[in-house]
Amino acid sequence: MSFDADAIVVGGGLAGVAAAIAVAQAGLTTIHLAPAGPPDRRTSALMMPSVDYLQSAGLIDDPADVGHALTQIRIIDATRRLIRAPETLFDSREAGLDAFGWNFANIRLLEHFHAVAAGLDNLETRNAGVTEFRRVEQGSEVTLTDGTTLRAPLVIGADGKKSLIRAAAGFKARETQFTQAALVCDLELGRPIGGASIEFHYPQGPFTLVPAGGNRANLVWIDDADLLRDAQSRGADYLLETFLDKSQRLFGAITIATPTFVFPLSTLSVDRAGADGVVLVGESAHAFPPIGAQGLNLGLRDVADLAAALTGVDRSEANWAATVSQDYSARRAADLARTGGMVDTLFRSLLAEMLPAQAMRAGGLWALKLLPGMRKHAFSLGMGGR
Structure with a gap:
């Protein structure tokens, strides 16, 4: 043939x-x-490891020419649950790295x-x-x-x-289809977040700001799909006030730099x-x-x-x-x-509301915060360690 x-x-x-x-x-x-x-x-x-592959395959040269370094991951439990997790900061220097990775525009x-x-x-x-x-x-x-x-x-x-x-x-x-969706757009912040990806964890999912250079951040907001589409339909002023509240007003004035898109979530x-x-x-x-x-x-x-x-x-x-x-x-x-x-x-x-699940998650983050060995293992898994 x-x-x-x-x-x-x-x-x-x-x-x-x-x-x-x-x-x-x-x-x-x-x-x-x-x-x-x-x-x-x-x-x-x-x-x-993914950036290394891109370079070894000749798909990119210097990642700094294409993207923005991710040097820290900051997790903030913004829920009002009975058992809350501690604020946790992961720094790439703990893993002996200049950066965990790079954020690229697709x-x-x-x-x-x-x-x-x-x-x-x-x-x-x-x-x-x-x-x-x-x-x-x-x-x-x-x-x-x-x-x-x-x-x-x-x-x-x-x-x-x-x-x-x-x-x-x-x-x-x-x-598996989830009732949650993701709203994404770019924001201009009054204060830069440097190389830190900042995750505010809410009951229906995280509100995450990822560094995109200068004062710009990529927003990924996960929440109930109907709530996100309703917020999107209410216009820029409503969204801006929501973004300020969700980010706990930590970054000064916010402006929306790109159109918002809502994507359904599934596994x-x-x-x-x-x-x-x-x-x-x-x-x-x-x-x-x-x-x-x-x-x-x-x-x-x-x-x-x-x-x-x-x-x-x-x-x-x-x-x-x-x-x-x-x-x-x-x-x-x-x-x-x-x-x-x-x-x-x-x-x-x-998304868990049951007390045992909340306690396990909070305990896990306390362990990651306090135990260097577990933090190192978490770094390896998160970065694709086999």
Whole structure:
């Protein structure tokens, strides 16, 4: 059977572009199907292992040219619960690091990724989506939005939470929808927050300010979805007063620098991340609320493990793509299970109203505040330690 490429990557987000580049850098002729979408106005807080990967893969040079250093994480329990957690400050210097990571605008990262992709002769990018997927002898076939078909031994699904590749290839997914959503925008503060990401924990979720350079901060406010949409509909003056209250008026005058967007929250996991010549990366394989800065960090670890699986395979063998998918699935299993459990537990603990859960969470933060060994372990887990 003839194939159009060694690999087809489906999905035009950050994980999809990174995967297409990694596959091409491994020496495979690659077709990247990346339908144009609206600009991604969100930001991504990438921990240092992810930043190191971006640099080693040539996706960025100096992170300071693209993003803003995250040197501290400050957690403030703003609830009125009977048992409250202590205010806790994590400083990167405790871990012997100049920074925990860097906060990047997704648009800026995507520009850099596209520039790298354009320089790879064995990578072809098409502005087209996929309408059908089916398995063929020793490979897979996809039908594009223009009706044409493409075949390849290896297909990488990076087409998001509603992944057609995942569903059509028969991967089992578990998804939980939350009543909470996230409101995001950029704010100009009267006083800068430096390199500190500041989390005010409220009963329905955190109100987080992430440094974006100068006096600017990226806001991620998690709360009941109906409440967020109602607040958004009331206009800028209402939002500003709410932001002042939520931030406990610690940063002086606030102005809204960008439009606000509200995103529904859910978790998604799969029974396995690869099989039969198909692999899933990014939100095709996992999705979480924006807690603990794990979303794109986990997606980049997907890409790194895919690159490692490709490095070790003999592509002269007829079933090489199936071997890659099995190897990739085995490499990702423990990380996906551990990270998924950690983020789900953390998010649910933020929402817990029962006294035992409140006590456990408060006790945990007291331990992190007072015990250096536990703080070091928490640093490792939060930064993607395996």
